[in-house]
Amino acid sequence: MSNRNNQQNKQAARERLRAERERQAKRDRTRRQLFVGGAVVAVLAIAGGIGYAVTNMDSSDDANQKWRAAAEKKTFAKPANTTGSQGTTVVIGDKKAKNTLHVYEDMRCPVCAQFEKFTGPTVLKDIKDGTYKAQFTMGTFLDDNKQMPGAGSKNALSALGAALNVSPQAFLDYKEALYAPKNHPQETDDAFANDQKLIDVAQQVKELKGNTAFEKAVKNGTYDRWALAMSKSFNDTKDVDATPTFKLNGKKLEVGENPPMTPDQFTPLVKQNLEK
Helix, strand or coil, X not given: CCHHHHHHHXXXXXXXXXXXXXXXXXXXXXXXXXXXXXXXXXXXXXXXXXXXXXXXXXXXXXXXXXXXXXXXXXXXXXXXXXXXXXXXXXXXXXXXXXXXXXEEEECCCHHHHHHHHHHHHHHHHHXXXXXXXEEEEEECHHHHCCCCCCCHHHHHHHHHHHHHHHCHHHHHHXXXXXXXXXXXXXXXXXXXXXXXXXXXXXXXXXXXXXCHHHHHHHHHXXXXXXXXXXXXXXXXXXXXXXXXXXXXXXXXXXXXXXXXXXXXXXXXXXXXXXXX
């Protein structure tokens, strides 16, 4: 294939990603508006001075009952390798790194999966090289979409907490595996709500393969309440209304109104905004 055709294919891929990104942003804005307008019914559980919202819950649904129970739990387990009173600050990389890339994602988000496919290796390399340390704030708003409600975002986030409790590297590797094309479900498929699906994917991660403590934490929902706290942290971020969103040292990285999706979009923006 000629270089010209390669460039044309790359441009076509970018256009597809851009179109999908725009559709995702519209869905996200609608979700935010419904939440603010009161169209989404929230169940608030007050514990430790913090309220957690569990939306669109039908008491007859097993998954929703699980998350209602999680919100009302008196005990709170936060993963190792986190900071903050609720463990919602997750920073991975060289602590001495001057720059910080803040990543906002939802585990059911198809555009996040596309970013991870194209540019995820670049982010992992940058973290390893000390270009920046990375902070992760994960949302679960796709579970609240009335057209395709579910619990997969929350359940996958809880499982990520179990991976983070093993090690930061296990968190990164597991997130990469969950977003991989062979594992990531369609947005309308709530496959991540199934604990066994999450455990099966974990067998592709060195530190999690056959890890009985990790599997027990997933099955027992050890970090369910932490996942709700992390989701609330995402919702409380005023200037983030879509996923994926990236901030470098507090400044959004954008190509027009969209996030950079490919390495040739992402890397130049990073270089332009690094603090020396």
